[in-house]
Amino acid sequence: MERRVFGPVPSRRLGQSLGINNIPYKICTYSCSYCQVGKAIKMQVNRQEFYKPKELADEVKSLLKDIQKNEQLPDYITIVPDGEPTLDIYLGKLIDELKNFKIPIAVITNSSLIHLPDVQEDLLKADFVSVKVDAVSFETWKKMDRPHKKLNLDDIKQGIQSFANQFGGKLVTETMLVSGINDSPVELENTARFIETFNPNTAYISIPTRPPAFKGVFPADENAVTAAYNIFRQHIAKVELLTGYEGNAFSSSGNFREDILSITAVHPMREDAVMELMHKTNDGKELLDNLLGENLLEKSGYGGHYYYLRKFKK
Template structure:
């Protein structure tokens, strides 16, 4: 019954939805090489940067914080069409991915239509992952939405409340204990692959006290792996630095000792991504999520025409070069201007 309903909804969408290709780039990006899942297509289900956190290491800059609401989310049908177009392009280019990852420009669980989006995306036969910041995991509706995914990654940078305020900078109305209890509760019920994700920030959560407390907490969480990483992109707060190499080595030994199945993703790696449609739209779409290393952009350039477009974006001040940790990145110069002019949001 439900399946028949879904098929008829899809028919309606295919027949009635006028889909602008330029919309696709603000909803889907990639394929990109995920540190955990291999090549994936990324999906953004939030219209702008609405997040329940305002992390020091966020590459997106300051959040426009809000609570659970549907007003700032992209409709499941629009997402479905964008993914469909992207996968058609991918097929033509002879590439493939295993996962669709909902992990966009804000917090994906702010979208109350998340389970509907996941159900529509099932048509493509790919696994579906959601990367959440866990802030709303205490909410039963959010848990129900996440149940539909094959892989859920729960952000857990710390189990110490003071550190949580320093790193994730949540609004005061969020209750830290409710979040920790929600993580445990969800892990009991969830049937898919559950993973936690911790980002190490120098002088904040990179010490033995933090790791011991986290390890004790994780003993009560039924997850298959715990991922540990360092900030990958220039952060919104310049003081949010990665621990140095020596410290990371110490942390790695400690993690192996104290935590079951830790995945250490701290080591720098080259960012790998690809373009399947229009270079300019897709490049700006990805840049609207996070800055991209200048050295990695060469993977994006397929022709002299693409190179010319890149030069124009720089000359016209749509994008700029920034430097962090001796690495050069491209970032959007003026998001408002770029988004409105190039992507017609």
């Protein structure tokens, strides 16, 4: 049988993360337009048994033993299959088993079943939960996430809010931006207003970084991501970008080139802030021009200001 535990892998959200694939490949409640797992997803909404929690925990145990020899224990054990982890009826039992390792547990869910009391009960056991909020209007949600026909968006929204009210761990959201589907100012405003109602620790904005499953689906461009960041920031205290550059973020080295590349991979920087940073290291504007010329940075306008943003593709 193929291994269902992998890593640890570096993750900006979670540090070093040991991943667990708790359901078989491609079983999901959604068939998202941008899914990088591929089109042939088996869709279902009923929870069921897939693997025995004890077996998965034993795999983790043996991997941790190897890791321990090198003294590099992960920051999180993360339940993140190529599908929807809450379809696993034993999710709660799995988390209970994993707690024996005394490492925080994270679950990355698309939140489509979060309105179900038994799913909430299971997720409440985790230390970190990431919920997907791609869109809050029905038509856009349908186009983005291509949900199973038995799912109801209002139930999901209420489920996220009621879960957030009870959860004592770290709750974050993830919003994937697809060009022409959910990246208009009106959609972004509605999404941000909804996220504001339950006050997550961080709202992450991401774009598909590998080829999406469906034709005609493209990542939002730098202008749309900058606009999204600014709209979200008007409603949510902490907003970060996940645009595929996981390494080096926020390393402060006194090296302007490295600093601006790492910061703008996470936050678009307003031009005045960029100038301030540049002056700290006595660098000249030609360094900035070089980065634009090398296609490592993009300059885009929003709300009467210019922003610098890390280019997604070199």
